[in-house]
Amino acid sequence: MRMAHKPRGAGMLVPALVAAGAVLGGLYGRGLERTAAASAPETGLSSVLRAFTTAYSLVETNFADPVPAEHSLYEGAIPGMLRTLDPHSNFLDPASFAQMQQEQRGQYFGVGMEISMDGPRVIVMQTFPGSPAQQAGLRRGDVIAAVNDRSTEGLDTSRVADLLKGPRGTEVQVTVRREGASAPITFRVTRGEILPSNVHAFWLRPGIAYLYIRSFDVQTTSRQVEQEFVRLGESGINGLILDLRGNPGGLVTEAVNVAGRFLQKGQTVVSHRGRASAEQVFRARNGGADRRYPMVVLVNRGSASAAEIVAGALQDHDRAWLLGENTFGKGLVQAQFPLSEGALLLTIARYYTPSGRLIQRDYEHRSFYDYYSQRDAEPNNPQDVKMTDSGRTVYGGGGITPDEKYAAPPWNGFQRRLARSYAIFHFASLHFGASKPALPEGWKPDDALVNRFRQYLASEPVAFTAAEFEENRAWVSRQLRLEMYTRAFDKARADELAVLEDPEVQKAVVSLPTAQSLLDHVQRTLARRAG
Secondary structure, eight states: OEEOSSOTTSOOOHHHHHHHHTTTTTBOOTTOOOOOOOOSOOTTHHHHHHHHHHHHHHHHHHSSSOOOHHHHIIIIIHHHHHHTTOSSOEEEOHHHHHHHHHHHHTOEEEOOEEEEEETTEEEEEEEOTTOHHHHHTOOTTOEEEEETTEEOTTOOHHHHHHHHOOOTTOEEEEEEEOTTOSSOEEEEEEOEEEOOOOEEEEEEETTEEEEEEOOBOSTTHHHHHHHHHHHHTGGGOSEEEEEOTTOOOBBHHHHHHHHHTTSOTTOEEEEEEETTEEEEEEEOSSOOTTOOOOEEEEEOTTOOTHHHHHHHHHHHTTOSEEEESOOOOOOEEEEEEEOSSSEEEEEEEEEEOTTOOBOOOOOTTSOHHHHHHOOSOOOOOTTSEEEOTTOOEEEOSSSOOOSEEOOOOOOOHHHHHHHHHTHHHHHHHHHHTTSOOOOOTTOOOOHHHHHHHHHHHHTTTOOOOHHHHHHTHHHHHHHHHHHHHHHHSOHHHHHHHHHHTOHHHHHHHHTHHHHHHHHHHHHHHHHHHHO
16 A cells, blocks of 8 residues: 555655655665674673663653553664664664565555545545556545444554555455545455556657656566566667656665666676675676667656665766756665564665765754755765766765756745645545546646636635736646546556656756767767777
8 A cells, every 4th residue: 555645736845755765765675684683892882781771770660650661662762772873774663664575575465546644534546557446446536434344533544554455355345435425435345466666657759758766665666667668669769868856765776777777787886885884886787788878867856865876877977967956865775684573774884876976965964854854955075076987077975966957946835825725636526526537638627627726716725816826827727637637547647747748857858969968978988998
């Protein structure tokens, strides 16, 4: 079960996404877990442990209420210790650790839909194509009222997701309230294997392909990339836009596989080293000697960890032109240390791009809150200056700096208020009612529909003036179209529509000749050095 933060247009906060992804960002892949055997020297350790046990004994004996051992240790002492180290070391209780491992495998058994909170209600954001939920008739906008006759009142998305998951072949009863329906509707859904996709590709125009990677948090990400290229027909690609915006990272092995397919066999993708971790270099295993089309990579403040590994490798080898904002700057390696109860995700090393520049942004001279929320671009670090393969200057220590800056225009006050209100989402539910959403290809809202939405908005607790609405009329029309498309077709179709109208993607297409020149230049440079 995938949990969304907000409906389309609700303005998801990038730092929150990165913080959520930080648990997974930069993790070793499966099979590279570390054991928790003690290896630290005993000098001074016994006195520290004695001080801790003395303090714990005092708390356990004298605190006003009983102190559950698991609460004080797994929610207090261990997380408290880790928070003094860095922003990404973490402790997972057994349930969270099991869930993380399941998500990394890229499969689970359930009904196959994405849910979110709408105030106190749990709503369906989307059903996955071909999933049991879609086949049963559940759809975007449905309010989940009960699961197996258990009311969802007071439950959050995690609790509801747990109720919906279960063994393959078992049945779950889902009761929803649907706009336009006179009574709740109950669906009997047979759980199945769910294989959520992190990857989507399509043609922007003949010869120009677009590839979006949502995250690298499952072990099938690189396989999904290969499948999308097979589906498109990679031999027909003359230029590629790789979109890593908002990608919070994931498994380093998947990042290496994805980056490596565009590089030459044996080229370095990333390396890491730490105090107790020997240097390890990850290289392109197969390479893509026949994939010499130009690439533009889109990045922003929400591109973190594994996404930065991919972007940094393609930039250092002059394989792609980077467009957008400075990336997040998450370059710490977390190893999994399973414990008898849960697991430690402990930072053991730092990532370095092929040229040797540090990805990690400074966190020692600011609070962790500022580390996650600050959006100002880091200044170039004059102490971390490196060169790409063709001799271009790049800097480390503040994420990955794009070759060309592009900052998406911020939403104005009216747009932010409208997004936070869920008004477009709710209006679409009213518009379609209980009937199955249907629209003709190429549909766009007409003036009558936009005016009807304005009348609806006037009845909602959203402050706006007539002048504000008219100034934003075209923007409102686009948001209505995207929401209606999501209902009548699916989210992938609506996302394609949004991408085609995205000015940054259009700028990326225009930048493909620059990427081709960069590719030609580095090939000449390397040939000259070899000669």
